Amino acid sequence: MSRIFITGSSQGIGAECARQLIAADHEVVLHARDAHRAQAATAANPGAVAVLTADLASLTQTRALASAASEHGPYDAIIHNAGMGATTQRELTEDGLERIFQVNVASAYVLTALLPVAPRMVFLTSGLEADGTWTPEDLDWATRAWDGRQAYADSKLHDSMLAFHLAGLHPESAVNVVDPGWIRTELGGPDAWDEVDQGADTQVWLAVSDEPTAQDTGRYLKRRAPLSPNPIAREADARAELISRLERATGIALQ
Template identity: 45%
Template structure:
């Protein structure tokens, strides 16, 4: 039995993965943006061990979520699921950051750096990342005209880059990424064409399975099969640059191996 924390798991794919893991006998801690969402999550999955409430849109909020998780003890796996979608308008957080970057990229970095290191890390990317550019020279969208779809795609490329950076830096941890498919969640929209019944399986499998195919690191998956990521995600130079940027913005260093 594994103990797993899932960010952004009060609804959608995060909650679906949690339900599956609980049904398999694992202990799961959920995360919700606020107390109202936490109450809804408790109703949706009464068997959850606990629910952490906190808004990862801000640097302070992400740090607080990590602190709450650490007070609950150690985890075998963390699934980085929290995200906003591709139809977002340009909004700045209280820290003055584009909220797509703050939630999809920076919060995943902060939680990775501050949550006590688990045995497995799982990051949700997106099929849209394949055609994105990391745009590390304008990660905060100060030079470009805002495009929500592009912002989302590049944030999901950042998540894949973070995955492989961690796999390279922390050899004792299985760090993998996946794309769940374009599915009809609230984020994906009602017209999304991919199979909803498949969308949550890979992250649960990577977090808790005894399958030797899941006991790997530095890999990218789609429907429990390996897939090649965007080549930029595999570039150590770009990975290190992303880590440096996130550390500088957040004031949080990624621990060394």
């Protein structure tokens, strides 16, 4: 039996990961953005150990989530599933960060920095990370003309970079990044061609499987198969600069 923490697990792929893991008798701690979503998470997965609430667009709430999650640990696996899609306009959070960057990247960084690194770490990306660009001087889109789709693709590239950086820091852990596919969820939309159980399968496998291939590290996977990520994600200097900029943006150092 393993204990797993899953961010963004009130609906969609995260909730399906929880369902599959609980059905296999694992202990799962869920996360929801607000009280309404927490109720939905409890209803969808009543067997969960706990449902924690925090808006990842807030550094204060993300810090509090790390503290609350630590009370239910230690974890055998952490799945960084939470994320948001493209927006039509650039939006700033209460912390002055661009919202997509904060929710999709900075929050995963903060939780990774404040929680012990689990033996298995899974970060969600997207096939759109292939279109991501590395623009370290303007991660917040303060000077570029806003492009919501590009901002989303960039954030997914940043998630891959964060995962590979962590894999290098912690070779004792299996740290991987997963493209779940285009999944028919609220985020993926009704035209997506893959079902939610397919979108959750690789993360669940990485979190708990005893198969040797599930315990390798530093990979970009889809449907349990390793693929080649955006080449920028393999550049150590770029990854180090991202971590440095995240540290400055959040005031939190990655150990």
